[in-house]
Amino acid sequence: MIDFRYHLVSLISVFLALAVGIILGAGPLQEAIGDQLTDQVEALRAERIELSEDLVETESELADQNAYALAAGAELVDGSLEGVTVAVVDAEGVADTVEADVVNQLEAAGARIVAQASLTDAWTSAEDAVLRGTVADGQREQLEDMVGEDDTTSAVLGAALGLALTEPDPQAPGVRSDRSAELYELMSRVGLVESRFEPSGPADAVLLLAGSPADDEATSDTDRAEVPDDVDAVAVVSALQETAQDVVVAGPTTTEGELVADVRADEDAASRVSTVNGTERAVMRLNVPLALAARLVDEVGHYGFEEDAVVVPPAVELPDEEDGTAGAGTTVGDADAEADADAGDGGDS
Structure with missing residues (x-):
């Protein structure tokens, strides 16, 4: 049968773990976690900018290709009928x-x-x-x-x-x-x-x-x-x-x-x-x-x-x-x- 002492030990363990987490998070790990999150945000921002630039370049190339196809096609179509x-x-x-x-x-x-x-x-x-x-x-x-x-x-x-x-x-x-x-x-x-x-x-x-x-x-x-x-x-x-x-x-x-x-x-x-x-x-x-x-x-x-x-x-x-x-x-x-x-x-x- 589980008695009161078992519950007390469990509660103490939970609060100890919480206290250790707060101390570590506010202390030695705070800077490391913050730096890691900052690095990830910067990497995502750089990736987004790169993808946007690639998209603009691709759209420009596609527009040029369509313009060329239309111009070349017009020459091919001319007089065909x-x-x-x-x-x-x-x-x-x-x-x-x-x-x-x-x-x-x-x-x-x-x-x-x-x-x-x-x-x-x-x-x-x-x-x-x-x-x-x-x-x-x-x-x-x-x-x-x-x-x-x-x-x-x-x-x-x-x-x-x-x-x-x-x-x-x-x-x-x-x-x-x-x-x-x-x-x-x-x-x-x-x-x-x-x-x-x-x-x-x-x-x-x-x-x-x-x-x-x-x-x-x-x-x-x-x-x-x-x-x-x-x-x-x-x-x-x-x-x-x-x-x-x-x-x-x-x-x-x-x-x-x-x-x-x-x-x-x-x-x-x-x-x-x-x-x-x-x-x-x-x-x-x-x-x-x-x-x-x-x-x-x-x-x-x-x-x-x-x-x-x-x-x-x-x-x-x-x-x-x-x-x-x-x-x-x-x-x-x-x-x-x-x-x-x-x-x-x-x-x-």
Whole structure:
């Protein structure tokens, strides 16, 4: 049994230890502890200053590298789309500044923008499912040369959009066909398309601009779960490619569920439609005209910093309408090689 003397000894020990600690802390150890803490604070302050200076230097170097990339890229882009007509379609509420810069890049490359439009929420909202079905069913007969009986609503609407933007008049290639004008007017009237300016002529290529990823992950997941059964964005893009022939989808750094990522994840669509990501960065927007130029000579690719993408599209030479010096699918390197081979053959003969 523990008696009072045990408790007394324990209390005395505790107070002795406390007294020794106070004496040592206020005496011989005070200066050592203070010096050690001071040294640590000074070391942390010096490290923080060094990190701040490194950050400023890194940001300066990055700014210089971006400036160089933009300047060098502008030289590469210049003239890459000379004489090409392009329709720009905002598919997902792209920021005005991003879209304006992309259009500027296309025009700097020599392209002529013949249409600039936006797809409305009616393409995806559950409330507009009947509208989509009615429009698609009404156009199947008119588009029987382009769509099949079993094609989905999304596929029919994608095909109609492609024809509305690109089909020329057979008798006047620089003029839109009657079917093209009628389809675009219908899609505008029913609220599927809103125009910045209506098509002024048939487009040689179509650029689909995708928007930024949703900030609220929970909201994004909910929206994806509520996508109507008749909505298939990849089917729209694939059908658009089928009728327009040359389509590029460009958007921000890809995340699951975004349009660029969905196209790349679909084996068939990825083999026929080119994509560009990273459009939130000015330097990556330079890839858009280069990707369009490559697509016009049948070079399909996916461009960006992801593992499944190439950083920069290949340099290509578009066909010359006057003398046909470069044909479809001919890159600059291929054209030079063919020229050398022809020269060699001429020397042998």
